[in-house]
Amino acid sequence: MKLEKIANIFVKIAERCIPDPLVIAIGLTGLCFIAVLLFTPYTAIQTIDAWGASYWSLLAFTAQMILILGLGHVVAHTKPINNLLLKIATTFNSAKTAYIGLTLIASLCSLLSWGVGLIVPAILSCTIAANLKERGIVIHFPLLVCCGYSGSLVGMLGLSSTIPLLLNTTNHFLINKIGIIGLNQTIFSSWNISLIIIIMTLIPVILYRCAPERKACIEFTNQINPNEAPIEDPKNHHLSQKLENSKYLTLALGSFAGIYSLQYFIDGGALDLNSLNMIFVVLGLLFSDSPKHYIILLSNAAKIAGPFLIQYPLYAGLMGMMAASGLAEIFIDGFVSISNAATLPVWTFFSAAILNIFIPSAGGQWAVQGPIMTEAALILGADISRVSMAVVIGESWTNAIQPLYMIPVLAITGLSIRDIMGYSVIVLIAMGAIK
Numbered sequence: 001m002k003l004e005k006i007a008n009i010f011v012k013i014a015e016r017c018i019p020d021p022l023v024i025a026i027g028l029t030g031l032c033f034i035a036v037l038l039f040t041p042y043t044a045i046q047t048i049d050a051w052g053a054s055y056w057s058l059l060a061f062t063a064q065m066i067l068i069l070g071l072g073h074v075v076a077h078t079k080p081i082n083n084l085l086l087k088i089a090t091t092f093n094s095a096k097t098a099y100i101g102l103t104l105i106a107s108l109c110s111l112l113s114w115g116v117g118l119i120v121p122a123i124l125s126c127t128i129a130a131n132l133k134e135r136g137i138v139i140h141f142p143l144l145v146c147c148g149y150s151g152s153l154v155g156m157l158g159l160s161s162t163i164p165l166l167l168n169t170t171n172h173f174l175i176n177k178i179g180i181i182g183l184n185q186t187i188f189s190s191w192n193i194s195l196i197i198i199i200m201t202l203i204p205v206i207l208y209r210c211a212p213e214r215k216a217c218i219e220f221t222n223q224i225n226p227n228e229a230p231i232e233d234p235k236n237h238h239l240s241q242k243l244e245n246s247k248y249l250t251l252a253l254g255s256f257a258g259i260y261s262l263q264y265f266i267d268g269g270a271l272d273l274n275s276l277n278m279i280f281v282v283l284g285l286l287f288s289d290s291p292k293h294y295i296i297l298l299s300n301a302a303k304i305a306g307p308f309l310i311q312y313p314l315y316a317g318l319m320g321m322m323a324a325s326g327l328a329e330i331f332i333d334g335f336v337s338i339s340n341a342a343t344l345p346v347w348t349f350f351s352a353a354i355l356n357i358f359i360p361s362a363g364g365q366w367a368v369q370g371p372i373m374t375e376a377a378l379i380l381g382a383d384i385s386r387v388s389m390a391v392v393i394g395e396s397w398t399n400a401i402q403p404l405y406m407i408p409v410l411a412i413t414g415l416s417i418r419d420i421m422g423y424s425v426i427v428l429i430a431m432g433a434i435k
Contacts, residue, residue, distance in 0.1 A: 039327060042324075071280035074301050088127070095139040103151040107152070118152050122148055122149070133220055138217050145419070157195065189385070308407060315361075331355065335348070356402065
């Protein structure tokens with residue numbers, strides 16, 4: 001059976017069976033609540049208390065993600081960046097080159113920063129689809145969006161991978177047991193680099209071969225244009241209006257923030273969500289026409305941030321229930337009990353992949369899983385660097401179908417999770433076989 005037909009089966013199943021991400025988050029919360037009552041000594045009230053106590057624990061991350069979505073959207077809709085994206089889009093002369101090209105662009109961006117790799121390809125997918133449509137080239141927009149999202153999945157194996165960076169710091173919480181684990185043993189190891197190369201080689205081809213026939217393609221329907229500030233007669237401006245429409249004010253603030261960002265990286269600062277957001281602030285201010293124009297861009301971007309405000313706290317509460325009740329520990333111990341020195345990384349991979357559905361945060365997952373897997377590795381004599389990377393690789397695997405990380409992509413592109421989940425399942429299967 002052709003891959004296109006297999007993909008079509010998963011697409012139809014997704015269209016019929018996959019609900020909105022909010023429904024999925026509610027369902028996972030209920031499932032976790034029942035599991036805690038069945039397998040741990042926690043009572044219903046204790047479980048609800050654990051949920052509520054952790055509900056707001058991801059506020060900083062939620063704000064970071066809303067800002068990266070909003071500020072990235074602002075930058076993409078300024079005229080200079082919009083023109084750059086259009087130039088990139090015009091380099092694709094067929095649906096095939098667009099599918100493969102966007103997947104590779106997303107992979108390269110995410111290896112630098114998973115935040116960049118998540119947002120930029122989503123914005124670029126809209127620009128590419130609109131440009132191809134103008135030129136009469138038919139492309140299946142949901143598959144193109146999935147290409148961008150799937151390409152970003154290697155980001156957890158790249159320079160912004162949370163767990164390897166944590167283990168390479170001098171004050172991580174397991175330092176007394178395992179010391180510092182250098183990046184040459186994790187993300188810069190030969191086997192991790194080989195895995196990245198294999199994924200970047202095979203996934204674009206697999207996704208391209210999933211493309212439906214021309215008549216079944218769903219084309220991009222929105223408009224991608226820089227949002228223009230209203231043109232007003234400068235003769236009728238009061239001082240306040242002149243300030244609102246002054247390019248010099250945004251240039252001044254953008255330069256001020258730009259100097260800070262430059263100095264931050266000169267002093268050895270890392271590219272994380274905060275520094276990435278600051279870069280977006282700088283670019284947005286420098287490339288907008290005025291403070292008023294910048295506010296218009298930001299207001300338009302804010303309209304797509306709503307889903308974050310309820311769904312991210314739900315996952316924070318979910319994490320709290322699993323961690324406080326001991327359910328996550330029971331789950332992980334089950335895998336450890338059937339492991340030896342050789343198989344521990346393998347079982348760690350599978351446990352991390354499943355746990356990621358309920359705790360979709362590398363840092364949060366390592367806080368729960370790290371101490372248990374580290375202790376097991378020391379007792380069994382397993383390679384701790386491979387065990388820690390097994391958590392990373394397992395997490396990145398099921399991110400292919402993790403609704404939490406799809407939310408910003410869906411918000412930018414205007415699609416529903418049903419539109420891309422069928423193709424994401426194909427990516428999940430393919431990456432599982434590779435890993």
